[in-house]
Amino acid sequence: MSGQDHAKGDGNSAYGRKSFQRSQSHFADRITADGRDGWPVAAHRYRLVVSRACPWASRAVISRRLLGLEAAVSMAVADPVQDDRSWRFTLEPDGRDPVLGIRFLSEAYDRRETGYPGGVSVPAVVDVPSGRLVTNDYQRITLDLATEWTALHREGAPDLYPEPLRDEIDEVMAGIYADVNNGVYRAGFATGQETYEAACSDVFRRLELLASRLAGQRYLVGDTITEADIRLFTTLVRFDAVYHGHFKCNRWKLTENPVLWAYARDLFQTPGFGDTVDFDHIKRHYYQVHTGINPTGIVPLGPDLRGWLTPHHRQELGGRPFGEGTPPGPVRPGEEVPAAGRP
Numbered sequence: 001m002s003g004q005d006h007a008k009g010d011g012n013s014a015y016g017r018k019s020f021q022r023s024q025s026h027f028a029d030r031i032t033a034d035g036r037d038g039w040p041v042a043a044h045r046y047r048l049v050v051s052r053a054c055p056w057a058s059r060a061v062i063s064r065r066l067l068g069l070e071a072a073v074s075m076a077v078a079d080p081v082q083d084d085r086s087w088r089f090t091l092e093p094d095g096r097d098p099v100l101g102i103r104f105l106s107e108a109y110d111r112r113e114t115g116y117p118g119g120v121s122v123p124a125v126v127d128v129p130s131g132r133l134v135t136n137d138y139q140r141i142t143l144d145l146a147t148e149w150t151a152l153h154r155e156g157a158p159d160l161y162p163e164p165l166r167d168e169i170d171e172v173m174a175g176i177y178a179d180v181n182n183g184v185y186r187a188g189f190a191t192g193q194e195t196y197e198a199a200c201s202d203v204f205r206r207l208e209l210l211a212s213r214l215a216g217q218r219y220l221v222g223d224t225i226t227e228a229d230i231r232l233f234t235t236l237v238r239f240d241a242v243y244h245g246h247f248k249c250n251r252w253k254l255t256e257n258p259v260l261w262a263y264a265r266d267l268f269q270t271p272g273f274g275d276t277v278d279f280d281h282i283k284r285h286y287y288q289v290h291t292g293i294n295p296t297g298i299v300p301l302g303p304d305l306r307g308w309l310t311p312h313h314r315q316e317l318g319g320r321p322f323g324e325g326t327p328p329g330p331v332r333p334g335e336e337v338p339a340a341g342r343p
């Protein structure tokens with residue numbers, strides 16, 4: 001099955017002998033207010049293609065909700081289980097994305113570059129009129145939603161990447177990326193004991209540091225939600241469901257770390273975060289697609305999700321989740337997470 005995170009550059013697959021290496025996003029055009037790459041910010045022009053299983057894509061799903069870009073940028077949700085042609089629109093009744101008219105995300109990649117040999121990944125932003133992929137640059141997409149799309153933000157949208165805090169946000173996010181977001185993958189796909197142990201240690205060392213930071217402050221940087229919180233949340237919310245078991249990051253469970261568990265619940269219960277999470281998609285994707293590390297494809301029944309909705313008391317630390325702004329309204333009709341994926 002090719003539906004796996006690809007490793008490029010050294011010719012090894014993610015399951016090769018060397019340690020797991022995440023590929024660079026190949027299509028890195030930017031959609032900007034001034035349109036300098038040929039892709040100007042515009043309402044109803046672009047379609048965000050995601051999997052709710054994917055932590056990198058989930059960043060964009062959350063940002064789109066927090067910023068109120070749902071009307072301006074439509075969203076396609078792929079089947080969490082890829083086949084040998086990768087991401088597909090089999091959740092739609094006729095197996096085709098209703099806006100792009102395609103059955104596989106690879107068709108948008110092909111229209112952009114014929115014969116592109118790399119992996120087909122989400123998140124992907126597709127130009128609706130031409131059907132061409134614009135970008136799959138997961139590190140950039142959310143920063144641009146926050147800073148280039150401001151003309152189309154909802155009233156009361158938060159500033160997720162405030163100018164005066166950018167150096168600090170970038171520094172925190174660099175550690176989160178290396179040791180947490182990608183660290184769990186390095187542990188999960190390690191094929192040698194030492195590589196696994198090093199990666200797993202990185203994960204928990206960084207999580208402990210982040211827990212100390214968050215013990216006395218509600219959010220990672222400043223006193224409002226920023227891009228850094230989105231990036232930590234997308235790994236934490238998957239932790240007990242897939243990273244603890246499937247990826248062997250099992251020194252402790254999220255639910256056993258009082259600070260991070262309360263922090264994650266606080267965000268989960270904030271409009272725009274938990275209402276985008278589909279635990280059913282998350283579990284089926286990881287356990288069924290990564291057959292190299294779970295050959296039976298069996299999806300475990302647990303964990304019990306009810307704790308996600310319990311009181312977190314983090315408001316006692318102060319903080320203003322949306323700064324001067326307001327929370328987003330309800331999820332758009334048709335974009336609700338099905339009951340099977342919710343706590």
Ligand SMILES: N[C@@H](CCC(=O)N[C@@H](CS)C(=O)NCC(=O)O)C(=O)O
Pocket residue numbers: 002003004005006022023024025053054055056057086119120121122123136137138
């Ligand atoms: N674009 C990046 C990151 C995004 C990413 O890894 N997305 C995963 C899902 S979580 C994906 O689409 N993997 C499918 C594949 O690489 O075939 C990459 O190529 O590594």
